[in-house]
Amino acid sequence: MTAALRADPVARLATLAPTISVGILTADLMALGADLARIDGTGVEILHVDVMDGCFTPMLTVGAPVVKALRTPLLKDVHLMIRDPLDKLADFVAAGADIVTVHAESCDHVHRVLQQLGTMQNANDPARGIARGLALNPGTPLEAMEPLLDEVDLVLLLAVNPGWGGQRFIPATMGRLERARRRLEAAGRRILLGVDGGITRENVRQLAGTGVDLVVTGSAVFDGKAPADNARYMLAALRGS
Ligand code: DX5
Ligand code: ZN
Numbered sequence: 070m071t072a073a074l075r076a077d078p079v080a081r082l083a084t085l086a087p088t089i090s091v092g093i094l095t096a097d098l099m100a101l102g103a104d105l106a107r108i109d110g111t112g113v114e115i116l117h118v119d120v121m122d123g124c125f126t127p128m129l130t131v132g133a134p135v136v137k138a139l140r141t142p143l144l145k146d147v148h149l150m151i152r153d154p155l156d157k158l159a160d161f162v163a164a165g166a167d168i169v170t171v172h173a174e175s176c177d178h179v180h181r182v183l184q185q186l187g188t189m190q191n192a193n194d195p196a197r198g199i200a201r202g203l204a205l206n207p208g209t210p211l212e213a214m215e216p217l218l219d220e221v222d223l224v225l226l227l228a229v230n231p232g233w234g235g236q237r238f239i240p241a242t243m244g245r246l247e248r249a250r251r252r253l254e255a256a257g258r259r260i261l262l263g264v265d266g267g268i269t270r271e272n273v274r275q276l277a278g279t280g281v282d283l284v285v286t287g288s289a290v291f292d293g294k295a296p297a298d299n300a301r302y303m304l305a306a307l308r309g310s
Contacts, residue, residue, distance in 0.1 A: 077196060077197060077198040078167065078168070078191075078197060078198040078199060078200035078222060079200060079222045079223075079259050079260075079261060080259075081197065082115075082144075082168075082200060082222075082223075082261055082282070082283070083259055083261065083282070085114055085115070086261065086282035086283065087276075087277075087281060087282055087283075087284065087307050087308060088113070088114070088115065088282070088283060088284070088304065088307070089113045089115070089283075089284050089285075089286055089290075089300060089303050089304045089307060090113075090115040090116065090117040090146045090263070090283055090284070090285045090286075091108060091113055091115065091116055091117060091143075091285075091286065091287070091290050091291075091296075091300055092117040092118075092119060092234065092265075092285050092286060092287025092288075092290070092291075093116065093117065093118060093119075093139075093287065093291065094119045094130065094233075094234040094287050094288075095234040095235060095287050095288040095291045095292075096287075096291040096296070097291065097293065101139075102140075104291070104296045104297070105139070105141045105143065106141075107296065107297035108143070108290075108296060108297050108300050109141065109142060109143060110297070111297050111300045111301040111304065112301065112304050113143075113300045113301075113303075113304055114143055114144055115143060115144045115146050115168075115283070116139065116141060116143040116144065116145055116146060117146045117148060117265075117285045117287070118131065118135070118136055118139070118145060118146065118147050118148065119131075119148050119150065119234075119287075120132065120136075120147060120148060120149050120150060120151060120161070121150045121151070121231070121232065122150070122151040122152060124151070124152045125150050125151050125152045125172065125174075125175050125231075126150045126231045126232040127232050128232045128233060132160070133157075133160035133161050133163070133164040134164070136161060136164035136165065136166060137163075137164035137165060139165075144167040144168065145164075145165050145166050145167050145168070146166075146167065146168040146170070146202075146283075146285075147161050147164075147166040147168065147169050147170065148170045148202075148204065148225070148265065148285075149161065149169065149170060149171050149172070149175070150172060150175070150204075150231045150232075151175060152175055152176065153175065153176045154171050154175055154176060154182055155176065155178070155181065155182050155185060158182065158185060158186055158189065159189070162186075162189045162190075162191070162192060162199060163192050164192070165192050165193050166192075166199065167191060167193065167197060167199065167200065168199070168200040168202055168223065169186055169199055169200075169201060169202065170201075170202030170203065170204050170223065170225050171183070171186075171202070171203065171204065172203075172204045172205075172206065172231075173203055173204070173205055173206075173209055173213045173214070173217070174205075174206055174209055179203070179217065180216065180217055180220060183201050183203065183217060183220035183221060184220055186199060186201045187201060187220060200222040200223055200261075201220065201221050201222050201223070202221065202222065202223035202224070202225050202263070203217055203221045203223070203224050203225065204224075204225040204226075204227060204265070205224070205225070205226055205227065206227050206230060206231065207226075207227055207228065207229070207230055207239050207241070207242065208230075211245060211248055211249055211252065214249070214252070218253075218256050218260065221260060222260060222261060223260065223261040223262075223263055223282075223283065224249055224253060224260060224261070224262055224263065225263040225264070225265055225283070225285075226242060226245055226246060226249060226262075226263070226264050226265070227264075227265050227266050228242040228264055228265060228266040228267045228268070229265075229266030229267045231266075234287040234288045235287075235288040236266060236267050237267050238266065238267030238268065238269070238272055239266075239267070242264065243275065243279075246262065246264060246276075246279060246280075246281055247279065249262055250262050250279070250280040250281070254280075261282040261283055262280065262281050262282050262283070263281065263282060263283035263284070263285065264276065264281055264283075264284055264285065265285035266285070268284055268285065268286040268289060268303075269286075269288075269289045270289055270299075270302065270303070270306070273286070273289070273303050273306045273307055274306050274307075274309075276307055277306065277307055277308065277309040278309060284303075284307055286303050289303060290303060
């Protein structure tokens with residue numbers, strides 16, 4: 070696959086940045102289809118699916134069949150919180166993932182996992198490519214991303230310890246985001262910066278203008294009231310309006 074094709078997912082996401090990726094972990098599954106249809110008109114174009122295996126995280130959530138079952142024009146942002154993801158990548162790619170994010174802490178050979186992901190074709194549209202994400206837990210030094218920067222399109226900093234929606238944002242994340250942004254700017258090619266966990270109506274504005282490209286937010290959108298209005302609000306607040 071040519072570099073141009075692989076670069077495409079980053080170019081596409083960069084045109085949306087700064088933007089929101091809506092997490093469905095706390096969504097009302099019985100209303101999800103209708104809610105996603107409403108969100109599709111708000112300017113938010115990315116859907117975040119938290120895949121937890123009950124090993125890497127205490128919680129067990131969904132697998133590739135659920136990712137596939139989500140029939141939506143929104144881009145599928147698949148956050149793999151699973152141990153040893155190498156052999157499972159193909160299932161999530163076949164399920165239509167546009168962004169696949171793996172954790173630096175999830176296996177011994179994360180460089181190989183990212184390389185493998187780089188050889189895969191987007192099942193929705195080969196020209197779209199697959200954006201390769203690297204996630205770091207709050208306790209993982211930023212230096213862990215250094216040897217992997219040639220193999221990633223997105224660095225996702227967790228602002229909570231993975232496992233649940235609705236947790237409190239860890240304040241030290243702001244400093245990590247600032248340092249990570251500076252490091253990525255020096256990378257010599259466009260690598261997106263994202264943050265995941267604990268983003269609320271109250272704190273989303275602090276991310277405006279910080280150079281964060283992708284903000285994952287779940288329970289602040291799916292609060293059981295008006296997901297589409299919440300999504301619109303979060304996006305506008307992130308963009309400083
Ligand atoms: C946590 C997940 C997050 C979480 C976000 O392990 O990776 O994506 O679902 O949910 P909120 O926005 O409610 O913290
Ligand atoms: Zn997540």
